[in-house]
Amino acid sequence: MHRVWPLIAVSLFVGATAAPAAPPVPSVDAAPAIAIIIDDVGDNLSAGRRAVELPAPVALAFLPHTRFARPLAERAHALHKEVLLHLPLESVDGRPLGPGGLYRDMPQRDFQRILQTNIAAVPHVQGINTHMGSLLTRYRRPMEWLIDVVYGYSNLYFIDSRTTAQSIALNVAREIGVKSMERHVFLDNVQHAAAIADQLDLAIARAHEQGVALVIGHPYPATLAVLEGRLPHLHESGVRLVPVSQLIAIDQQWRAKQWRLSLSPWHRDAKNSKR
Numbered sequence: 001m002h003r004v005w006p007l008i009a010v011s012l013f014v015g016a017t018a019a020p021a022a023p024p025v026p027s028v029d030a031a032p033a034i035a036i037i038i039d040d041v042g043d044n045l046s047a048g049r050r051a052v053e054l055p056a057p058v059a060l061a062f063l064p065h066t067r068f069a070r071p072l073a074e075r076a077h078a079l080h081k082e083v084l085l086h087l088p089l090e091s092v093d094g095r096p097l098g099p100g101g102l103y104r105d106m107p108q109r110d111f112q113r114i115l116q117t118n119i120a121a122v123p124h125v126q127g128i129n130t131h132m133g134s135l136l137t138r139y140r141r142p143m144e145w146l147i148d149v150v151y152g153y154s155n156l157y158f159i160d161s162r163t164t165a166q167s168i169a170l171n172v173a174r175e176i177g178v179k180s181m182e183r184h185v186f187l188d189n190v191q192h193a194a195a196i197a198d199q200l201d202l203a204i205a206r207a208h209e210q211g212v213a214l215v216i217g218h219p220y221p222a223t224l225a226v227l228e229g230r231l232p233h234l235h236e237s238g239v240r241l242v243p244v245s246q247l248i249a250i251d252q253q254w255r256a257k258q259w260r261l262s263l264s265p266w267h268r269d270a271k272n273s274k275r
C-alpha cells in the first residue's frame with residue numbers, strides 16, 4: 001500500500017498544475033471548424049494582453065527573445081490558449097527579422113541551434129508558425145533542417161503561414177511526418193474593420209465548403225476589435241472555433257475522408273458521368 005501513495009500524490013500534484021486534458025477530437029461530420037492564430041506578439045505589452053484575453057480559444061504566436069514574450073505566453077497558457085513560437089525566416093525583400101532570425105546562408109549547425117534556442121525562449125510552446133519567410137520557405141535544405149528539429153520535439157506542430165505561393169514548407173513537414181497545416185486566410189492585410197470582417201466571413205465560407213479554415217491575424221486595434229465583437233457569436237454562423245492542434249486533427253480526418261471518397265466506385269462513376 002505504501003507504494004501507491006507517492007503515485008497518488010504525484011498525480012494530484014500534476015492534476016493541480018497541468019493544463020486540462022485536450023478534449024476529444026470531434027468527428028468530421030460535426031460542424032465546420034475554424035482556428036485563429038494571432039501572431040507577431042511579444043514587443044507590445046498592451047496589444048499582446050488584449051490579444052491574450054480574446055474571449056475564445058485563439059492561439060498566440062510569440063516572436064522569440066522579445067521583451068514581453070515570456071510573461072504573455074505564461075498568461076496565455078494560464079487562460080488555456082495555445083502558445084506558438086513565431087519563427088522569423090528570411091524574406092525576399094530582406095526586411096530585418098530581429099533576434100532569432102534564420103537565413104539561407106547559415107550553416108546547418110548554427111541554423112538548428114538558433115531554432116532550438118528560439119523554441120526554448122517561449123514557455124509552454126505547442127507549435128511553430130512562420131514569420132515572413134517568403135525566401136527561405138522555397139528552399140528544401142533549410143526547410144528540412146527546420147522540420148527535422150521540430151520532429152525531434154515530437155509534441156510540436158508546424159504551421160506554414162504561407163507568405164509565398166512557392167513555399168514547400170508544408171510538403172516537407174508532411175514528408176517527414178510532423179503534424180502540420182497551412183494558413184488559409186489572412187485577416188488583416190487591410191487594417192479596416194469592414195475588410196477584416198469580410199476576411200472572417202471568407203474563412204467561415206471556406207470552413208463550410210472544405211470543413212476547416214486556418215486563419216492568421218495580428219494584434220492590430222482593428223483586428224482585435226472585430227474579433228472581440230464577433231467571436232462570442234461565431235457559432236451563429238454554423239462554425240465552431242477550435243484550438244489549432246484540434247483543427248490539425250480534424251483536417252487530417254477530412255483529407256482521409258476525401259481520399260476514401262475519391263477511391264469509391266460511386267465517386268468514379270459520378271465523375272465519369274460528367275463527360
Ligand SMILES: [Zn+2]
Nearest residue numbers: 039040131132
Ligand atoms: Zn509575423
